[in-house]
Amino acid sequence: MFGSYIRKLRKERGLSLRKLAEAVTVEPSYISKVERDLVAPPSEETIKRISEVLEHDADVLLAVGGKISSDLRQAIIKRPELFSRLIRVVNEAPEDLVVRILGEVQDGEW
Amino acid sequence: MANGNQVLLDGDKSEIVFSFSFDDKAGERVRHEARVGFQRTLRVPDDGKEYPLPAGLGQFPLFHSRSKALRLPKHMISRGGVVFPIYPFEATWMSFECRHDLPIALRIAAGKINAVSGEDWDEAVSNNQDYVVLPDQYWLDGFNTGDGQVRQFVAAKLGANLTVEEQLTEKAEWGGLQILAIPMKVDNYQRILEEINEEMSFSDRVVMCASEPSQCLSMEMDMKVDMGMGQGGAIRQAIEEDIYGVDAWDFDRAQRAFISMIDARSWPDIGGEPISTPVTAEIYDREGIPWFDLEGFSDIPKSESLRSLKTVQTGMVELGVEIDEYSPNVNVTHKIKSRLTDGPW
Numbered sequence: 001m002f003g004s005y006i007r008k009l010r011k012e013r014g015l016s017l018r019k020l021a022e023a024v025t026v027e028p029s030y031i032s033k034v035e036r037d038l039v040a041p042p043s044e045e046t047i048k049r050i051s052e053v054l055e056h057d058a059d060v061l062l063a064v065g066g067k068i069s070s071d072l073r074q075a076i077i078k079r080p081e082l083f084s085r086l087i088r089v090v091n092e093a094p095e096d097l098v099v100r101i102l103g104e105v106q107d108g109e110w
Numbered sequence: 111m112a113n114g115n116q117v118l119l120d121g122d123k124s125e126i127v128f129s130f131s132f133d134d135k136a137g138e139r140v141r142h143e144a145r146v147g148f149q150r151t152l153r154v155p156d157d158g159k160e161y162p163l164p165a166g167l168g169q170f171p172l173f174h175s176r177s178k179a180l181r182l183p184k185h186m187i188s189r190g191g192v193v194f195p196i197y198p199f200e201a202t203w204m205s206f207e208c209r210h211d212l213p214i215a216l217r218i219a220a221g222k223i224n225a226v227s228g229e230d231w232d233e234a235v236s237n238n239q240d241y242v243v244l245p246d247q248y249w250l251d252g253f254n255t256g257d258g259q260v261r262q263f264v265a266a267k268l269g270a271n272l273t274v275e276e277q278l279t280e281k282a283e284w285g286g287l288q289i290l291a292i293p294m295k296v297d298n299y300q301r302i303l304e305e306i307n308e309e310m311s312f313s314d315r316v317v318m319c320a321s322e323p324s325q326c327l328s329m330e331m332d333m334k335v336d337m338g339m340g341q342g343g344a345i346r347q348a349i350e351e352d353i354y355g356v357d358a359w360d361f362d363r364a365q366r367a368f369i370s371m372i373d374a375r376s377w378p379d380i381g382g383e384p385i386s387t388p389v390t391a392e393i394y395d396r397e398g399i400p401w402f403d404l405e406g407f408s409d410i411p412k413s414e415s416l417r418s419l420k421t422v423q424t425g426m427v428e429l430g431v432e433i434d435e436y437s438p439n440v441n442v443t444h445k446i447k448s449r450l451t452d453g454p455w
Contacts, residue, residue: 096178103118105126106176108190110222110284110368 002065003037009054010035023053041065117291117367119192123147124169125207126192128214128291128365135300144214144244144291145207148172148194148369149316151251152394153201154262154343155440156423161345162445163251163402166205166316167389170194173382175370180381182372183335189286191368195377196265199422200388201342203251203263205316208244212299215352215359217241217290218250220263220339221275221283226254226349228278228415233290235361239352239410241292246350248404249315253341254349256412262342264422265371272425273338278415285338287369295360315402335380337371340422348409391440401445 010020017035021028024046033039041047047065051058062069068076076083090098118127125147134140149166175186175193186193196202208214217224217240222231227240242250252260253274266272268282276282293299352358374385420428 099174099176100121103120103127105117105119105174105192105367106190107117107366108175108188108368110189110288 001037002041003035005061005064006031006050006054007035009056013054015053020050020053024049041067044069115293115363115365117365119172119174120145121172124172126172126289126367126369128289128367130214130291130293130363130365132293132296132299134303140210140212140299140303142208142210142212142214144216145209146216146289147205147207148202149205150389151201151203152389152391152399152440153199153264154345155391156343156421159344160259161343161401162442163203163249163315163345163347163404164201164394165399165402166203167399168316169205170196170202171385172369175368182370182380186336186370186372189368189370191370193370193372195374195382195385196337196371197374197385197388198267198337199264200374201262201264203249205249206242206244206247211245212302213246213294213354214244215241215292216244216247217292219288220253221273221279221285222288223274223278224413225250225252225263225339225416226410226413228253228413230279231288233361233364233366236356236359239349239356241290241352242349243352243354246353249347250349251345251347253339253416254410254413255341255344255417256409258346258348258409260345260347260349261416261421262345263339264342265337266340266422266425267334267373268336268338269334270425270429272340272422274340274416274419275338277419282336282338285336286371287339288366289369290364290366292359292361292364294354294358298354298358317399335373335376337373339371340425341416341419342422346403351410395441401442403445 010017017031018028021031024031026046034042042050044062044067047061047067048058051061059069059072115130118129120127125145127143127145129141129143131139131141148170150168150170151166152164154161154164172192172194173180175182175189175191182193204218206216219225219231224231224240226242227238229240250260252262255261268276268285271277273285275284372380378384
């Protein structure tokens with residue numbers, strides 16, 4: 001899942017595997033294994049570097065990799081009840097309602 | 111999003127929120143924002159006279175363009191951002207609010223034509239001031255035609271060569287409004303935080319007004335619902351000079367939003383509630399709604415290209431369309447002088 005997600009993003013950006021590896025400062029063979037899901041998703045730090053190169057939201061990439069960024073983890077630990085309730089409510093709400101609650105304005109092609 | 115910079119829609123206040131953050135010298139996260147709303151207002155006459163600032167009569171409602179509750183044309187959905195319904199020939203002015211007095215620059219365009227410089231839309235670093243600076247600029251009522259004057263933002267349907275975009279590009283492609291919000295370089299903010307001065311004060315320009323009953327003018331649904339901005343009558347308003355200079359701004363952290371405008375008559379067909387019709391000059395006079403005069407500090411040079419365009423009214427006359435109802439006589443009464451007052455710093 002994580003591997004194919006990264007591969008799709010990389011292709012969309014027109015980057016070769018070697019170029020991505022170079023920008024993230026890891027070996028191309030490692031990226032190749034990651035993309036084929038032959039190894040576990042990289043560390044938080046590496047995923048954040050990948051997100052910068054691929055211009056993708058780091059939180060989303062971490063979530064796809066089954067991880068959560070350290071600042072979000074801290075926020076949840078600080079108010080565990082609130083966040084567990086929030087996640088359960090959001091999980092069951094229609095997407096349109098969630099977008100309205102969050103208020104986030106999405107950018108598009110123009 | 112992880113860095114705290116994002117564009118939000120405050121649905122309760124009908125404002126777009128450009129939110130930024132940075133670390134102060136003590137390492138504490140400082141969050142600040144610029145808010146932009148679109149005020150309903152009277153369209154001032156396009157009669158060769160210069161008018162003071164008409165009052166704000168309430169915000170246009172804003173909606174996510176990707177809201178599943180609306181059946182918007184595909185091209186509006188793909189542009190993202192927000193959408194608001196506005197009637198043909200209805201005027202608007204943009205209201206700004208800058209939290210914590212930490213300056214943010216806004217590059218504003220209509221149909222991807224810069225409303226300050228008249229140049230094509232660009233997201234690169236500026237060489238000259240082609241943006242307004244908050245909090246010094248409280249409002250923007252129209253296109254910068256210079257000498258302390260703007261030409262009012264007046265909505266017009268795309269396709270009749272009435273909008274600024276069509277006249278300058280010979281295409282009716284984009285319509286709507288576009289905003290690039292540009293924060294300062296962090297070291298500038300850190301310096302300003304240390305010198306933060308007392309807030310400036312100014313008169314509130316928004317008044318309550320008895321609105322016309324809503325009308326449901328269902329029209330045949332087609333793709334020709336896009337609205338753009340043309341030029342209306344002349345209004346006395348300065349584009350405040352950027353006292354920080356073009357190098358102060360961090361274009362790498364800038365954020366943008368596309369604001370589509372859709373013909374309010376088709377709004378119910380798209381899935382929205384009927385929209386109140388624009389306030390007429392008659393109501394404005396009858397209700398004794400005041401006019402405002404804001405004496406700014408300084409002005410920037412005019413845009414020659416914006417100055418040379420025909421107004422919506424002139425365009426309508428050329429098309430042979432009866433426009434009596436769109437050229438009201440209005441009496442400028444109840445004028446409120448509102449001068450910027452600076453505090454000690």
